Amino acid sequence: MHDNQRKILDLAKKKNLNSMTYREIGKELNIKNPQTVIYHIDKLRDKGLIYLDSKKDTTKVSSGEAFVIDELFNLPILGLANCGQALQIAQQDILGYMKISPKVLNRKRDPKDLFIVKAVGKSLNKANINGKSVKDGDYVVIDNGLQPRNGDYVLSIIDGLANIKRFYEDRDSNEIRLVSESSLKIPPIVLHKEDLDSLGYTINGVVTKVIRA
DSSP, rough: OHHHHHHHHHHHHSOGGSSSSSSHHHHHHTOOHHHHHHHHHHHHHTTTTTEEEEETTEEEEESSEEEEEEEEEEEEEEEEEEESSSOOOOOOSEEEEEOOOTTTTOSSSTTTEEEEEEESSSTEEEEEEEEEOOOOTTTEEEETOOOTTTTTTEEEEETTTTEEEEEETTTTTTEEEEEEOOSSSOOOEEEEGHHHHHTTOEEEEEEEEOOOO
């Protein structure tokens, strides 16, 4: 990252850039040309690292979580997830942000528990998530604040590998089944609860929406 961009980000964490002129920002950061300030702010916007909310006269610096700006949800895209076998390595780096109207998600409350992963593979092409299957390259909205129930589609991590499956829990046999719904013949992943810790198994949230690429 350019040094001027880093300076602008640091300043945005302390002050509302929307309340300052470009000349004032430059003076604060010892940048003589206001056009230089404009250039680097635009670069930070393009990278999704800074947002200037004109309606609320506020500045938002991205922190890796979802946030609201200009009345839109901005959801972080946190990586890739396989829809078949758990082959895709889970990623922690933010790939970008997606702007979504709250009405699209039928949600009014704070979006902080929401994030997006990009689906890899065709192994949920028979799924039905609010009327949509999951195709290769689709964006999948995950709600990390929901506890999964039988029949939910979930994002799970097994030994560092991310996958999207349909979740079933059999309490009588202490088993968890992660099922593909596909025209391909893909066997389920079957886990015993006593093995979950050793497998590094976690559920990172419930799928709530599929957005076509």
